[in-house]
Amino acid sequence: MTKEQIPASRIASIDIMRGLVIILMMLDHVRERFYMHVRTGDPIADTIEPDLFFTRMLTHLCAPVFIFLAGMSAWLYAHPREGEYRSPSKFLFKRGLVIILIELLLYYLVWADSFPNYLFLQVLWAIGLCMVALSVACRFNYWLIGALGFLIILGHNFLVPINFQPGELGYVPWAILHDGGELGQIGPLTISLSYPSLPWFGVILLGYFAGPLFARSTAAFTRRRWLIGLGASCLALLLVLRGLNIYGETIPWSVQETTIETVMSFINFTKYPPSLDYILLTLGIGLLMLAGLETVKKQNWALDLMQTFGSIPMFIYVLHLYVLLAAYWILYTIFGATQGERYGLDSVFWIWVGALVLIAVHYPIAKVFAAYKHREKRNKPWLSYF
Template identity: 35%
Template sequence: MNRATERIESVDLLRGIVMAIMTLDHVRDFFSGAQFGPMDLDHTTSAWFATRWITHFCAPVFVFLAGTGAYLSRRPKPELAKFLVTRGLWLVFLEIAFIRLWWPFSGGVVLQVIWALGWSMVAMAALVFLPLRALAVFALAMIGLHNALDGVHAEALGPFKALWMVAHESGAFSMFGATQIDVGYPLVPWIGVMAAGYAFGALLQGEVAERRRRIAWLGAAVVLLFIVLRAANVYGDPQPWSVQPRGALFTFLSFLKCSKYPPSLLYLAMTLGPALLALSALDRPGLARASVARPFLVLGRVPLFFYLLHLPLLHGAARLVGQNGYDLGTLYVVWIAVLALLYGPCHWFAGVKRRNRSAWLSYL
């Protein structure tokens, strides 16, 4: 069977949806006029909180589906491992040499999601040789147990401070005496998330109705896990929820405020559970071809190309009209405008990839 015919359009569609949502978060980064953090329960509003919270789905879903895509590629394992190493290192290079230049940060090197995605691919190059069940156990163990290490802090580890930050604790350190390295995305448990996505690919085999049922049950189980563990407030996130003086709504928002850096067990359950339910709902014959779904399908097929375009566009727009200072309604208008402007180039490049099976195109 031709690889082009093996694509599961619901996977591309979900990926495209989270790419669009990601853009909203980045528009907020560049143009927000809020004088408080959107997750700061003492000062935020429900609208600002929701705008930030919905974007929490992006990184976990994208990393998870990258693993799924690796499984569905059907490459022989040696060929797949070679691809994962080379593409992973390419992504790390892009993060350090290109992507960081467009962010509204001052100086230093900021290691973000593309960095984590790249090194997760490099790790997956070895993990794909494990039996699928062993790989799944490894993934679940990394995701489920890494919060047991929350009490270990880099500052107490002396010469191993930088290594621990890269592995598990967000923070900054200096390299070569001057360059500041800011680790936004420690690698644990992102490697486990990608490995879980790879193992999940096996559930996408077979007849559509049956796989939809399996995915829905799995998604519901993960959501239930989140609710039970979060309610217990004893494990799974270093930031317990609490009753808020601003009322029941903000107590509920406290319940949803889970730690992203690094992503806690509960953060991942809160995002991946609903994402699996959404994937089940999207996995319907013909849905991806509906006019309302087509733009997301296009974005989902060229995610890196879109990512590399949208940051310079936002950077340039911020330089042109001024960075920071816009209300939430204006941010949503800018968001829609950015998606509209980039749809044409993405549609063109998706066509190029469809018509041309050159290997180098798989790196964009």
């Protein structure tokens, strides 16, 4: 990407990592749109074939890495490489509300054809709510922010036994914070929440706490050493906790009939809400990948693609959902229902093919919009939300 398109003030490795998340999200949404006839479950059902299992597991990286990077980006916003500290509170609060609004309006329309009576509060809801909460928490002492993030991530699995029944006083707030589920109805619309916010708030706090790793005063060698150390520590702790079935996941693993099934049992973690083991695995891998990007010196088309997507993540996120919706109805019109009442793909291979086509379609559009955003965002502040 040219210097005109992406300003030097942006950090390439963060944009590339965020772009990779968007690509994996595309893969997951192709699965959701065209492979709905096979439900994966949470944790993933033990009847799922390995190809679908590992496709789904790969996309588990999306939410934790994206929310962690959102926290890191908030710290970088507050501490620009050129200039003095600026409070991120107002920006985070407004950005969080905009993201929640996108969830409530645009995301509902994407699935209104399949679930007209349901409003699903999913990842954008969680991100938006976490940003609103971070707009307050960012005023805390820096070390308190880190301690609170670690406490939530390491300790929230102790809260699993706490539960409320629908209709009880604490049901709705606890569903929003930790358990998820149906919140109630507004007229004919049932409100269902799949991304409880408390664990994700811990992730965004840790991202904010890790922000100084990308400060201008931090040497690249030091940053890479810390990223490797933190990523390896996450995976080492995971091996101990999961290996001995001590803590961090409600469903224990066990030796299965085949090696691949044993591996699947070992890494099959709860996402709704994200268990400690789930977060250790995904953030551990994400931190190691960030460290690896520190060593990349030469740009190529793949890195350019990811960096472009990562510089305009919300634009690509919203656009690709509607492209998928249009593609679904075009294929349904041509071929009719192939899986029950819906059009669906007949193998996981075609999910990957569909994702590659989706990426190729969006790349030239992303190049144009990224150039426009970075050229005009000072004159058009609304562009910063994309």
